[in-house]
Amino acid sequence: LRERHPGAAVVCYVNSSAAVKAESDICCTSSNAVRVVRSLPEKRIIFVPDRNLGRYVAAQVPDKEIILHDGHCPVHSRITARMASAALAAHPGAALLVHPECEPEVVRRADYVGSTAGILGYVRESDREEFIIGTEEGILYPLERDHPGKRFYRLAPDFVCADMKKITLPDVLASLELERYEVELDRDT
Numbered sequence: 001l002r003e004r005h006p007g008a009a010v011v012c013y014v015n016s017s018a019a020v021k022a023e024s025d026i027c028c029t030s031s032n033a034v035r036v037v038r039s040l041p042e043k044r045i046i047f048v049p050d051r052n053l054g055r056y057v058a059a060q061v062p063d064k065e066i067i068l069h070d071g072h073c074p075v076h077s078r079i080t081a082r083m084a085s086a087a088l089a090a091h092p093g094a095a096l097l098v099h100p101e102c103e104p105e106v107v108r109r110a111d112y113v114g115s116t117a118g119i120l121g122y123v124r125e126s127d128r129e130e131f132i133i134g135t136e137e138g139i140l141y142p143l144e145r146d147h148p149g150k151r152f153y154r155l156a157p158d159f160v161c162a163d164m165k166k167i168t169l170p171d172v173l174a175s176l177e178l179e180r181y182e183v184e185l186d187r188d189t
Contacts, residue, residue: 001046005067008044011037015163016049022189024048030100031115034060052076056100056107073101075161079134081105087132087155094153097122098134106134123147136161 002010002023011033012024021027028036030053037045037057045064047054049071058066076099084106088096095111097119107113112122116139123131123143133139134155143152175181 001048001067001069005044005046007042008046008067009040009042010046010048011040012048013050013053018183018185019189020048029115031117033057033100037061037064037066040064050101052101052103052107055104056113073099075136075159076101076134077103078159079103079106079156081109083156084109084132084134087153091130091132091153093128094130094132094151095122095126095128096132096134096155098155102134110134120146123150135159136164138164 002008009026010024012020012027013033014027014029016024016027026036026040033053034057037047038061043064044067046067046069047057048069051068051070051072054066054068058064079098079102081103084096088094088109096109097112097114098106098110099115099119100107100113102110112119114122116135119133119135119139120142124146129149130151130153131143132153132155133143137154137159140152140154143150171181
């Protein structure tokens with residue numbers, strides 16, 4: 001993409017590989033992707049790897065040309081507009097909260113679109129009592145713990161990201177105490 005679009009800045013999502021980051025100008029998260037793209041002086045932005053997050057950013061920053069890579073989050077892209085409609089029909093008083101990595105048809109149906117931190121903040125500030133959660137189910141624990149009077153529904157069953165579950169607290173502790181899991185990169189990267 002960089003070769004086909006010389007002069008364009010490359011923005012990559014933080015969960016990208018080190019090799020992709022080495023080819024990028026700047027990394028972003030779901031919570032700061034819009035701010036990162038707005039901060040760049042370039043008008044043409046290559047956004048990798050998630051096309052849905054890139055589409056969301058493009059809608060928020062219309063003065064930039066966003067060139068998308070055809071990648072996607074395998075977890076969020078499983079959610080369909082039909083699933084969102086069914087969840088809203090099953091829970092008519094609930095607000096639909098999704099990550100911007102969801103397909104555009106799902107994002108359009110949402111009451112709130114944002115990062116995990118954004119979803120947590122939305123629920124904290126909201127007077128509503130029911131929420132349909134359209135992101136990895138790990139967010140349900142802090143939501144239920146911090147808001148016992150509110151009800152939360154999964155948008156999709158078994159909405160688990162295997163990659164997010166690879167790092168555990170015992171692994172982090174072992175890494176710090178035993179200096180294990182050293183990350184090595186090739187010299188070019």
